[in-house]
Amino acid sequence: MSRVSYQKNAKGKPTGVFTNGELDWHSDQQSYHDNHRVVGLMSLWGCEGSQTTFLCTAAPYATLNQDDLTMVNELTTVWNWDGGTMSADLIESQKEIVRYNMVPYPEMECALVDQTASCVKGLRFPSHCFSHFKGMTREESMKYRAHLWDQINKPEYIYTHNWKDNQTMFMDQNITLHARPTNVKDGDTRTLSRMISYLDKLYPGNGPADHVLYDGRKVDHAEFAAMVDGQRRKEYFGDAPLNASKILESA
Numbered sequence: 001m002s003r004v005s006y007q008k009n010a011k012g013k014p015t016g017v018f019t020n021g022e023l024d025w026h027s028d029q030q031s032y033h034d035n036h037r038v039v040g041l042m043s044l045w046g047c048e049g050s051q052t053t054f055l056c057t058a059a060p061y062a063t064l065n066q067d068d069l070t071m072v073n074e075l076t077t078v079w080n081w082d083g084g085t086m087s088a089d090l091i092e093s094q095k096e097i098v099r100y101n102m103v104p105y106p107e108m109e110c111a112l113v114d115q116t117a118s119c120v121k122g123l124r125f126p127s128h129c130f131s132h133f134k135g136m137t138r139e140e141s142m143k144y145r146a147h148l149w150d151q152i153n154k155p156e157y158i159y160t161h162n163w164k165d166n167q168t169m170f171m172d173q174n175i176t177l178h179a180r181p182t183n184v185k186d187g188d189t190r191t192l193s194r195m196i197s198y199l200d201k202l203y204p205g206n207g208p209a210d211h212v213l214y215d216g217r218k219v220d221h222a223e224f225a226a227m228v229d230g231q232r233r234k235e236y237f238g239d240a241p242l243n244a245s246k247i248l249e250s251a
C-alpha cells in the first residue's frame with residue numbers, strides 16, 4: 001500500500017510517490033515481465049473534481065494490420081532507469097525506492113505483447129524508462145513506438161474517471177495505461193492510496209514468477225538480487241575495490 005498523491009509534510013518532504021502537475025500515460029513496473037497485474041486506487045479525500053484516465057490496448061491490438069501484428073508479436077522491450085522523471089520532486093533516497101520498483105537493473109527485458117490475468121491480449125505499451133526495442137536503435141524504436149501510438153491513442157479506447165471520495169478502482173497493468181490529466185499543485189488535498197495484486201487467488205498461476213528476464217535468459221531471484229546489490233555497491237563505492245571496513249561504515 002502506498003500514497004500516490006503528492007503532498008508535503010511538515011518537514012517539507014513529499015508524502016506521495018508522484019510529482020505535482022499532470023502525469024503522462026504509463027503503467028506500473030513495466031520492466032518486470034511478471035509485474036503485479038492490478039492496481040487498486042482509493043480516493044480518500046479531496047478527490048472530487050479530479051480525474052484519472054485509462055487506455056486499454058486490447059481493441060487496438062486486435063485491429064492491427066498483419067505487418068504490425070507480426071512485428072509486435074516478435075518485439076522485446078528493453079528498459080533503463082530514467083533518473084525518476086515521474087517522481088522528480090522526491091528526495092534522492094525516496095527516488096531510490098521508486099527506481100528499485102521500476103527498473104532495478106539496466107537493460108531489463110519484456111515481451112511487447114502481454115495479457116491480463118483473464119487472458120485478454122494487448123500491448124504492454126512502453127512509457128517512462130523505455131530504452132529501445134531489442135535489435136533496433138533508439139531512433140528506430142521511438143519511430144515505431146510513435147507509429148503504434150497513433151493507432152492506440154484514440155478516444156474510443158479511453159475511459160475517463162471523475163473521482164468522488166471514498167471510491168476504489170481496480171485497473172489492469174499488463175495491457176492498460178493510465179494517466180492523470182488533473183494538474184495537482186502544492187496545497188491540493190487530493191489524496192489517493194493504492195494497493196497492488198496479482199489476482200492469483202482468482203486466476204491461479206498468475207502470481208509472481210521465480211525469475212526475471214535479462215539478456216535473453218531467465219535469472220533467478222537470488223542471482224538477480226546479487227546483480228542489483230553489486231551494481232548498488234559499485235555506484236556507492238565507485239570502481240575502487242571493496243573492503244570490509246568501508247562496507248561496515250556504510251551499514
Ligand SMILES: [Fe+2]
Nearest residue numbers: 026027028178
Ligand atoms: Fe500510475
